[in-house]
Amino acid sequence: MPAHHRTTAALVVLMVAAIAAVGPFVAAEAATMSAPGETAKCSFPKASDDDTISILGRICDRRDTPQTPVEGVTITVEDSEGNPVGEATTTADGTFDIPLPGTAVENLGKKYVVILDEDSLPEGAALADPGSVERDIQINLDNDFTVTFPVGELAGSSTGKLTQGLQLLVGGIVFSVLLAMAALGLSMIFGTTGLTNFAHGELITFGAFVVYFVDQIPGAFRVFGVEITVISALVVAFVVSGVFGWVNDAALWRPLRRRGTGVIAMMIVSIGLSIFLRSIYQFVGGASSRNYSQYSAVQPYEFGPLLVTPKEITVTVIGMAVLVAVSLLIQYTRLGKATRAVADNPALASSTGINVERVINVVWIGGAALAGLAGGLLGVTQGFNYQLGLKILLLVFAAVVLGGLGTIWGAIVGAFVIGIFVEVSTLFIPAELKYVGALIVLIIVLLIRPQGLLGRAQRVG
Amino acid sequence: MDWQSLFGLSLQQMIGPTAVIYCLAAIGLNVHFGYTGLLNFGQAGFMAVAAYTMTSFVTTWGLSLWLGLVVGLGVSVVLALLLGVPTLRLRADYLAIVTIAAAEIIRQTVGSASLVDYFGGQDGLTDFIADFRNLNPFSGEYGIPGLVEWRAYDWFVMVVGWIVVALSCLVVWALMRSPWGRVLKSIREDEDAVRSLGKNVYAYKMQSLVIGGLFGALAGFFTAFRSAAVGPSFFATDITFFAYTVLLIGGAARVFGPVVGSMILWFLLTFLGEFFAQATSGANPLIPTAIMTSNQASLMRFVFLGLGLMLLMIYRPQGIFGDRKELALDAR
Numbered sequence: 001m002p003a004h005h006r007t008t009a010a011l012v013v014l015m016v017a018a019i020a021a022v023g024p025f026v027a028a029e030a031a032t033m034s035a036p037g038e039t040a041k042c043s044f045p046k047a048s049d050d051d052t053i054s055i056l057g058r059i060c061d062r063r064d065t066p067q068t069p070v071e072g073v074t075i076t077v078e079d080s081e082g083n084p085v086g087e088a089t090t091t092a093d094g095t096f097d098i099p100l101p102g103t104a105v106e107n108l109g110k111k112y113v114v115i116l117d118e119d120s121l122p123e124g125a126a127l128a129d130p131g132s133v134e135r136d137i138q139i140n141l142d143n144d145f146t147v148t149f150p151v152g153e154l155a156g157s158s159t160g161k162l163t164q165g166l167q168l169l170v171g172g173i174v175f176s177v178l179l180a181m182a183a184l185g186l187s188m189i190f191g192t193t194g195l196t197n198f199a200h201g202e203l204i205t206f207g208a209f210v211v212y213f214v215d216q217i218p219g220a221f222r223v224f225g226v227e228i229t230v231i232s233a234l235v236v237a238f239v240v241s242g243v244f245g246w247v248n249d250a251a252l253w254r255p256l257r258r259r260g261t262g263v264i265a266m267m268i269v270s271i272g273l274s275i276f277l278r279s280i281y282q283f284v285g286g287a288s289s290r291n292y293s294q295y296s297a298v299q300p301y302e303f304g305p306l307l308v309t310p311k312e313i314t315v316t317v318i319g320m321a322v323l324v325a326v327s328l329l330i331q332y333t334r335l336g337k338a339t340r341a342v343a344d345n346p347a348l349a350s351s352t353g354i355n356v357e358r359v360i361n362v363v364w365i366g367g368a369a370l371a372g373l374a375g376g377l378l379g380v381t382q383g384f385n386y387q388l389g390l391k392i393l394l395l396v397f398a399a400v401v402l403g404g405l406g407t408i409w410g411a412i413v414g415a416f417v418i419g420i421f422v423e424v425s426t427l428f429i430p431a432e433l434k435y436v437g438a439l440i441v442l443i444i445v446l447l448i449r450p451q452g453l454l455g456r457a458q459r460v461g
Numbered sequence: 462m463d464w465q466s467l468f469g470l471s472l473q474q475m476i477g478p479t480a481v482i483y484c485l486a487a488i489g490l491n492v493h494f495g496y497t498g499l500l501n502f503g504q505a506g507f508m509a510v511a512a513y514t515m516t517s518f519v520t521t522w523g524l525s526l527w528l529g530l531v532v533g534l535g536v537s538v539v540l541a542l543l544l545g546v547p548t549l550r551l552r553a554d555y556l557a558i559v560t561i562a563a564a565e566i567i568r569q570t571v572g573s574a575s576l577v578d579y580f581g582g583q584d585g586l587t588d589f590i591a592d593f594r595n596l597n598p599f600s601g602e603y604g605i606p607g608l609v610e611w612r613a614y615d616w617f618v619m620v621v622g623w624i625v626v627a628l629s630c631l632v633v634w635a636l637m638r639s640p641w642g643r644v645l646k647s648i649r650e651d652e653d654a655v656r657s658l659g660k661n662v663y664a665y666k667m668q669s670l671v672i673g674g675l676f677g678a679l680a681g682f683f684t685a686f687r688s689a690a691v692g693p694s695f696f697a698t699d700i701t702f703f704a705y706t707v708l709l710i711g712g713a714a715r716v717f718g719p720v721v722g723s724m725i726l727w728f729l730l731t732f733l734g735e736f737f738a739q740a741t742s743g744a745n746p747l748i749p750t751a752i753m754t755s756n757q758a759s760l761m762r763f764v765f766l767g768l769g770l771m772l773l774m775i776y777r778p779q780g781i782f783g784d785r786k787e788l789a790l791d792a793r
Binding site for chain 2: 196252256259261263264265267268269271272273274275276277278279280282283286390394397398401405430432433435436439440442443446447450
């Protein structure tokens with residue numbers, strides 16, 4: 001009987017969970033009791049499967065290999081009004097466990113702030129990411145919520161910079177992949193139609209919203225027991241964004257091209273479209289930031305000193321696969337070659353028998369689908385609101401101009417340069433100014449090499 | 462529907478301090494875009510550097526407001542030179558991207574927590590207004606009783622503001638009927654033809670960028686005067702786009718285009734905002750809550766603004782007063 005099997009399975013799971021929940025405490029107890037001089041292993045706290053929600057976490061000193069737990073750090077949790085709801089001090093294995101008041105269901109959707117008391121850190125230690133003493137979290141799942149505060153060098157010292165740099169590089173690559181998808185769409189549309197589309201950011205936000213609405217459909221999709229709700233929502237977003245791109249072109253841009261509207265006029269039309277769509281998004285979705293049902297809990301894998309979260313791996317794998325596939329299509333298929341030909345010289349391409357309007361059609365569908373997927377994946381990594389696209393639009397522009405406006409490979413190269421620069425530059429400049437650094441790089445590159453990294457040296461003025 | 466308050470509020474905004482700010486910003490864009498064909502998408506940046514220079518002179522360094530005002534004008538000239546050098550030799554869209562990027566660099570820098578001691582971070586700067594407020598000769602209320610009224614300070618800002626607008630229009634009119642202005646217009650029409658006549662196109666464009674930026678700086682000063690405060694959110698990218706809408710409503714390359722455009726835009730924006738606010742408020746609203754809540758109602762005016770900007774650009778790019786032949790928009 002299936003029901004019988006299920007009961008047995010549930011029992012086994014319960015037992016495992018119980019052992020897992022008790023295990024760390026026993027182990028930690030043993031470590032402190034038997035060998036006080038030895039350092040305990042820095043392990044993640046195990047989530048418990050009861051009907052209350054706890055904020056779990058650990059504090060590890062990443063300067064040591066293997067990492068050592070930091071004991072005696074005070075952590076407080078406040079609710080969204082700023083009232084403290086719980087406090088804990090890290091134990092010998094660096095972990096803390098703060099149960100939230102109320103049942104799991106009552107806490108769903110609520111927001112909390114987890115605050116680390118910097119004064120309680122041992123001398124010489126500081127957070128690896130200064131300024132991250134506060135974490136805003138939102139309870140979306142009825143599981144325990146895991147927070148980590150990696151402790152590294154006190155800001156200003158040089159050792160540990162390499163590890164920090166590598167960690168930031170990982171984040172930079174994840175961001176670059178998303179940026180590259182968005183930039184590729186913008187650059188292809190610019191290359192084939194001459195339109196500098198200021199509403200491209202809204203194509204990105206569109207994808208994030210589609211993923212959200214599919215995600216909100218009750219029930220979860222599972223394949224072989226693995227939940228793929230968000231991944232299937234991303235596929236839907238990719239397709240629906242493509243349709244949205246086609247609608248954009250067919251309803252607005254194609255008629256404008258037929259009228260012979262100049263590119264500056266079209267640029268200003270795209271600004272109007274951007275304001276229009278953004279207001280609609282806010283009308284529908286409100287101003288608050290949203291997350292998806294999966295991937296919001298952070299329980300990173302460790303690769304040596306580096307921490308990589310499952311969602312970062314998922315996002316990078318999907319993004320890379322799509323980028324490689326699109327690159328191969330552009331490089332080897334007839335349509336891809338036609339696209340490059342139109343981007344290079346529309347008049348010449350048309351005279352060799354290429355159907356330019358059809359290519360533009362495909363480019364709009366493909367470009368919008370890529371932008372929408374990028375938006376959905378950005379929503380997975382950082383959450384989203386109606387301003388998601390607007391906030392990264394300038395970085396997308398920076399990537400495209402850096403690589404060379406209208407060049408297809410340039411957009412990808414530019415996106416990786418900008419994406420990695422944005423993250424790694426936080427080693428030297430405050431994190432709040434990381435976009436500023438990238439935009440300054442854009443201006444400097446224009447000064448030295450206006451055609452961009454991969455653009456041909458031709459007159460652009 | 463309370464039509465009297467609807468029209469009263471719309472009238473108040475139509476010639477209120479905010480309309481002055483957008484009018485001045487659009488006069489600057491008129492010099493850039495309307496007369497020279499330069500696509501400056503960073504007018505908010507010019508406003509921000511000028512306003513922040515003036516206010517930080519008083520609040521941060523304890524110097525004179527008027528000295529800050531003069532230095533603010535100087536800083537906006539420097540900004541114009543910095544932006545012009547890399548981009549004025551390039552195609553129009555490069556200037557657009559660089560100026561919009563520069564405006565965002567400025568906004569995020571003055572709003573950053575690391576410079577909070579100088580620029581007040583996200584909260585911005587206050588307590589600089591005394592020297593300006595002490596000049597206010599008005600007291601009591603002004604306007605048409607029962608329909609539209611302004612407080613004495615707002616009235617003062619408006620009076621000074623519209624005088625500055627009038628002088629600015631005079632300057633633009635005088636400049637554009639001079640031989641210098643005719644060179645600017647011919648650069649807009651055909652840059653290569655002007656170059657072949659031996660004119661230094663680059664220098665003319667740079668002068669245009671500087672002068673338009675100075676009007677942007679004036680808009681920045683009035684932003685600070687109106688609110689008696691400055692903050693990073695006062696200089697968001699959308700401010701520039703609203704100023705473009707103002708310019709395109711009135712008609713680019715027309716001296717009074719920005720004035721008329723600003724009045725119309727602020728009348729319509731307030732009218733729509735107030736209309737939807739009233740239509741969704743109360744126990745039995747005109748528009749059912751299921752369709753639109755009062756929060757959503759406040760967004761309707763921006764939906765219309767975006768739509769309006771698109772339709773205007775498509776069907777009547779010359780605005781109300783413009784000449785379609787004079788504004789043959791094309792990328793160069």
